[in-house]
Amino acid sequence: MDGEIKKCGVVAIVGRPSVGKSTFLNSVCDQKVSIVSEIPQTTRNSIRGIYNDERGQLIFIDTPGYHLSEKKFNSKLGTIARQALQDADAILYMVDSTRKMGKEEDAICEMLQPFAEKTILALNKIDREDSHAGMSSIFISGSLKGLSSSQIVRISAKEKTDMASVLEKLFSIVPCGDILYPEDCYTDQAPDFRIAEIIREQAIIRVREEIPHSLYVEIADMEWEKPGKILWVRAFLTVEAESQKPILIGKGASVIKEIRIESMKALRKIFDYRVHLDLKVKVNKKWRSRDKLLDRLIY
Numbered sequence: 001m002d003g004e005i006k007k008c009g010v011v012a013i014v015g016r017p018s019v020g021k022s023t024f025l026n027s028v029c030d031q032k033v034s035i036v037s038e039i040p041q042t043t044r045n046s047i048r049g050i051y052n053d054e055r056g057q058l059i060f061i062d063t064p065g066y067h068l069s070e071k072k073f074n075s076k077l078g079t080i081a082r083q084a085l086q087d088a089d090a091i092l093y094m095v096d097s098t099r100k101m102g103k104e105e106d107a108i109c110e111m112l113q114p115f116a117e118k119t120i121l122a123l124n125k126i127d128r129e130d131s132h133a134g135m136s137s138i139f140i141s142g143s144l145k146g147l148s149s150s151q152i153v154r155i156s157a158k159e160k161t162d163m164a165s166v167l168e169k170l171f172s173i174v175p176c177g178d179i180l181y182p183e184d185c186y187t188d189q190a191p192d193f194r195i196a197e198i199i200r201e202q203a204i205i206r207v208r209e210e211i212p213h214s215l216y217v218e219i220a221d222m223e224w225e226k227p228g229k230i231l232w233v234r235a236f237l238t239v240e241a242e243s244q245k246p247i248l249i250g251k252g253a254s255v256i257k258e259i260r261i262e263s264m265k266a267l268r269k270i271f272d273y274r275v276h277l278d279l280k281v282k283v284n285k286k287w288r289s290r291d292k293l294l295d296r297l298i299y
């Protein structure tokens with residue numbers, strides 16, 4: 001409301017892979033901001049989604065799922081999540097209440113310990129029959145000292161259950177201040193990044209095993225055709241081995257064709273112009289251990 005002091009703050013969403021961080025972000029923004037799949041480590045970058053209402057603005061940062069690993073690629077993802085904790089006004093710690101709690105959850109709690117006061121714990125997936133939110137809550141409360149019951153919410157990010165409680169608790173933590181983004185803004189991602197992410201989402205749901213992790217998408221060029229409101233985009237889907245190429249292309253190019261068509265449909269819902277895609281598959285061996293490329297792709 002005019003004249004009233006607004007709240008504005010950055011909220012880092014953290015948690016293990018596949019707990020539903022990106023699903024939460026999309027539900028709260030009511031838009032597809034961050035891609036979602038059953039495959040762990042779908043999110044590779046810090047993706048911003050912005051929530052606005054009369055109370056003010058929450059700038060959510062969706063981070064890559066945190067998991068214990070020595071690999072360069074994973075440690076880079078972990079570094080992104082850790083940096084986000086330092087910088088955030090509040091932290092939304094998401095836990096999959098259907099999964100067993102253990103070593104990885106303990107490691108996250110240890111990482112969060114200095115920030116316990118600004119943390120809200122969301123026990124997600126309570127819509128599922130195998131959810132055991134009570135047990136998860138006991139485990140986390142034992143591991144993350146100083147977390148009070150008022151900081152814990154049980155939600156379903158998918159069904160949008162109790163999202164309002166999460167927002168209320170987060171607004172109570174973040175400071176007062178002027179909003180940072182225009183009120184009608186729900187993300188700060190550039191169109192080329194969003195297009196690459198949608199193509200990656202459509203690709204990873206159609207392939208198996210190592211290929212989703214071996215894949216990255218790069219936009220080669222984009223050309224704007226103003227009269228027809230069409231954006232012409234040429235993109236490369238790059239995998240790590242020659243043997244992965246035919247799988248992604250499919251028999252008679254059936255898989256890549258489907259990726260193209262479904263990506264174009266998904267993009268139609270995001271942009272108010274048509275995005276026309278031309279997709280090619282390439283190989284770049286061992287890209288996940290190359291620092292320069294990682295710096296460009298994961299930030």
Ligand SMILES: Nc1nc2c(ncn2[C@@H]2O[C@H](COP(=O)(O)OP(=O)(O)OP(=O)(O)O)[C@@H](O)[C@H]2O)c(=O)[nH]1
Nearest residue numbers: 017018019020021022023037041042043065157158
């Ligand atoms: N039943 C149910 N499924 C959910 C819920 N939230 C997320 N999922 C599913 O869990 C899977 C993982 O969701 P994501 O949102 O991609 O998880 P994430 O935490 O962002 O995963 P990473 O990006 O890999 O770290 C998807 O198949 C979602 O549909 C929920 O509240 N209920």
Ligand SMILES: [Mg+2]
Nearest residue numbers: 021022042043
């Ligand atoms: Mg994600």
